[in-house]
Amino acid sequence: MQVHFAHPYPTIITLVAIAGLYAVNAHGDAQIFRCVVDDVVTFSDRPCAADAVQHLPNDQWVSTVKVEQTPSGVRSVPPVSRLRKSSGRSIAADQAKHKENCARIERSLRDMRSQMRAGYDAKQGERLRERQRRLNDERREKRC
DSSP, X not given: OEEEESSSSOOHHHHXXXXXXXXXXXTSSOOEEEEEETTEEEEESSOOSTTOEEEOOOGGGOOOOOOOOOTTSSOSSOOOOSSOOOOSSOHHHHHXXXXXXXXXXXXXXXXXXXXXXXXXXXXXXXXXXXXXXXXXXXXXXXXX
């Protein structure tokens, strides 16, 4: 297997190719060779020219993950569920509660905007803007 690069300086593609060769060669005692042929940097699993030198990649930036497999091929630890624990209420009750909370937030925002249009002094304006910010944050958090 040979990888050719037209640019004489290492690029991200070069580094990815080296990491790929390193990962492929990690299973055995295979080596990676680097040589320059016609001003093209070449990485190979066998000497690619008379001046080929063994390349030892810097694996400081390469991450590896060890995967444990059970004999049956089934994961021994079940995946973490994204669903929250049941609170004893039905899904319909949870949806109704969510809708009620969203409606309360919208009413509060509507009332607050009405107060802002009616006029206010500086101190009251600061309180109204802070309340509007909190209500908007709550609305985003609850995904209304």
